[in-house]
């Protein structure tokens with residue numbers, strides 16, 4: 001019986017590339033400090049909440065000519081939130097740096113996400129375990145979870161468990177919510193003289209943890225390449241059979257970075273961008289009209305087929321829905337304790353009860369939705385207070401509304417075609433793929449660099465590796481204070497400090513390409529078929545990163561040159 005596939009065997013042997021500033025060795029580094037930093041918004045409140053970790057400088061590493069010996073230390077690591085390709089390589093990079101620094105150092109992995117450090121569930125990594133997971137997808141080496149770290153009791157338990165293991169640093173690998181956890185924990189440890197550093201690593205396939213300092217979150221490259229391959233295959237199927245409209249919902253939570261990137265890679269007929277819907281104040285009816293118009297025009301040219309990309313978080317960006325969901329969240333945050341609500345078992349009674357507590361206009365919007373969508377909107381929020389958009393079937397809502405609209409147009413004699421739909425949801429398919437060479441290298445560098453930040457005594461920082469559209473050797477390694485990315489937002493009905501999500505920039509070069517071309521792509525079938533991720537072969541096939549990053553970095557270079 002075979003235990004590993006040929007690809008698994010070959011990927012285990014891959015040696016990820018490091019930036020040359022780190023490649024000289026972990027004990028031969030020099031740190032340069034930049035200017036002090038400010039948070040993105042709500043500075044007064046954030047400063048007060050992060051008295052000890054606020055305002056630190058951005059830092060960068062260079063190779064130094066001297067080599068220093070390093071004292072022995074134990075470090076913990078947590079994988080947090082949704083899976084993203086490359087997580088295992090962050091741990092491998094961290095492990096290699098730590099062992100290079102001092103072979104007696106130990107790395108502990110907390111199991112099942114942040115709850116592992118609270119409950120004291122952990123494993124100690126060995127060479128054998130790490131070697132079995134190098135360059136693999138998934139988070140299964142220690143598992144992940146979405147527990148929010150915020151209470152005094154949780155922090156105390158975390159401290160106790162770290163003390164038992166003599167841990168002096170924790171690396172939290174996560175997205176915006178998980179790195180908010182990292183910032184909270186870092187601040188609490190300093191305030192309580194715990195002598196435990198906390199460093200975050202930017203993970204999420206959603207691509208929404210980025211800013212001037214963080215060019216891309218890891219996993220975005222591999223996930224979008226995986227979806228682009230699948231969409232390319234569907235485009236070819238649609239173009240071969242010529243009988244279906246494929247509606248593809250794409251993961252990405254609130255932001256549409258995933259949708260935009262795969263649209264640039266595949267050029268489908270329709271791509272909805274949530275951020276544009278919000279900016280243009282488009283109602284659900286206007287979105288339906290926009291899509292129907294393209295379906296009718298194509299049908300009138302004999303093309304009863306096409307592919308439409310729908311962002312997972314669309315519903316939260318349609319203005320009337322957004323206001324309604326905010327109101328619904330407030331109402332729902334009071335329901336747990338409400339005996340008269342909790343005794344209701346029939347969905348319709350629950351809907352009526354909730355509507356009676358909502359503001360009139362919002363209640364009307366909620367009331368107008370199909371039962372399926374209403375029920376999906378009432379599902380539990382995640383521990384960070386987010387609506388679980390992956391469970392809301394927006395694509396089905398749109399299809400139902402488009403069918404009604406097509407009937408109306410047919411009655412007026414302006415639509416003679418057919419509309420036959422197929423629904424897909426691409427999300428989980430991409431989150432655990434074998435990391436692309438880019439993600440394998442980037443993640444390994446992030447992990448290695450996280451230990452470098454610890455070596456210099458920093459805490460409350462996010463591991464940062466920049467200049468990512470250049471070859472790996474030219475990447476710039478350093479760190480960014482987590483508080484720099486924070487602002488106050490309403491969660492579970494209360495204002496909390498959180499890392500601000502980066503949404504699609506409608507003035508950015510990636511969106512501009514979509515905007516300039518989408519009319520042509522809607523009608524002329526300029527499909528691109530990217531094929532599957534390649535790991536072995538020419539560098540221009542295997543090592544390239546996303547279109548979004550390429551375009552954004554090219555634009556930055558142009559601005560810098562002026």
Ligand code: FBP
Pocket residue numbers: 080081082083084175176203204205206251252253312388389390431
């Ligand atoms: P993170 O923000 O934790 O990286 O998770 C991203 C994501 O994959 C979203 O795109 C999606 O909405 C969500 O996780 C799904 O969550 P779950 O894995 O709990 O179903």
